[in-house]
Amino acid sequence: IKKDQEAPVSQPQPARTMLIDKATGEVREVDSRQPIVIIQSPPAQVQAPAAQPIMLQDRDGKPITMDLTQMLMFNKAQAEERRAEEKHKQSMEMSSTIKDFMQGIANAAGRMGGNG
Numbered sequence: 770i771k772k773d774q775e776a777p778v779s780q781p782q783p784a785r786t787m788l789i790d791k792a793t794g795e796v797r798e799v800d801s802r803q804p805i806v807i808i809q810s811p812p813a814q815v816q817a818p819a820a821q822p823i824m825l826q827d828r829d830g831k832p833i834t835m836d837l838t839q840m841l842m843f844n845k846a847q848a849e850e851r852r853a854e855e856k857h858k859q860s861m862e863m864s865s866t867i868k869d870f871m872q873g874i875a876n877a878a879g880r881m882g883g884n885g
Contacts, residue, residue, distance in 0.1 A: 786801040792810075799805060821837040 786799050786805075787796055788799045788805065789796050822834050823837055823840070825833045825835055827833050
């Protein structure tokens, strides 16, 4: 090789990028210089139970036909409301306890200050 000439430089080959489709098991080579867009399918929807009418009685004993799905939704809403009410009650009890505690501290500090 003459000093005037440069040795040929080989370009590194890009690494092979393989893509596996988990749903189909298909494996394919993709161009690593291009972006890869991955689209995730949404999870399967849980089917609500089929509308099944059920017979109930109101307070007066009169028959009522109600859809089972509606009844389940109503019971769920009642349970959520009950939990919210219980949480509110606990918060109010805790704030009352803190208020009483702070008032006791204030009274004790007042007595200590009056004796000094």
